[in-house]
Amino acid sequence: MKHPSHSDLSFNLAWQFTDILPGSFERAREAVAGKKFPILGPRPDAGPRTQPLSNRNVKGPYLYAVYSQTGEIRYVGKALEKTVLYRWIRPDNRTGQHYWSHGTTSGTKKATIEFIAEELLAGCKPVALYFAGYSQLVSLVQKRATAIGINSQEIAAIPAEQFAEQLENYLIYTLQPPWNSRGKTSPPNGILAKCGDYWK
Numbered sequence: 326m327k328h329p330s331h332s333d334l335s336f337n338l339a340w341q342f343t344d345i346l347p348g349s350f351e352r353a354r355e356a357v358a359g360k361k362f363p364i365l366g367p368r369p370d371a372g373p374r375t376q377p378l379s380n381r382n383v384k385g386p387y388l389y390a391v392y393s394q395t396g397e398i399r400y401v402g403k404a405l406e407k408t409v410l411y412r413w414i415r416p417d418n419r420t421g422q423h424y425w426s427h428g429t430t431s432g433t434k435k436a437t438i439e440f441i442a443e444e445l446l447a448g449c450k451p452v453a454l455y456f457a458g459y460s461q462l463v464s465l466v467q468k469r470a471t472a473i474g475i476n477s478q479e480i481a482a483i484p485a486e487q488f489a490e491q492l493e494n495y496l497i498y499t500l501q502p503p504w505n506s507r508g509k510t511s512p513p514n515g516i517l518a519k520c521g522d523y524w525k
Contacts, residue, residue, distance in 0.1 A: 336455035
């Protein structure tokens, strides 16, 4: 499947992962106690205050996508926190230093950062994280709705977090990113499903 580019989706660059740094880190979570995770670089040296590389003033909720060097979407997610990067960053259980930690909550499933590390080890770099905020996304979906004869106010009436969740589900189900868990989505329905691919 050919995936839409980040420009097609109107996503902006949040971060580029380019290296695996020496050492490892551990999370302060019982489910992954003692499990060591790779350190991706560049590190988020400002900790949870680290800002995206572009459009840092955009407000959430956010949708984000991890892109491979070849332009394929590997992962799609949403963020309800104050910045799109906030949920990606957590401290080491031993040192308190902050690292990229997305997906490091399961003792059995591979974390997103482990997938990224595999890409970097294979020389497929950079791996890039792109994002868009609610106001931009809802505007694009409203434009699509109007173009196909759907009342755009039906889109505006969806609460922001619900909109993000539904659009995330639509993107995952439609684009089938390989790092997303297959069991977390269901066939899209409702008004967003009727609108279809907003990027076309």
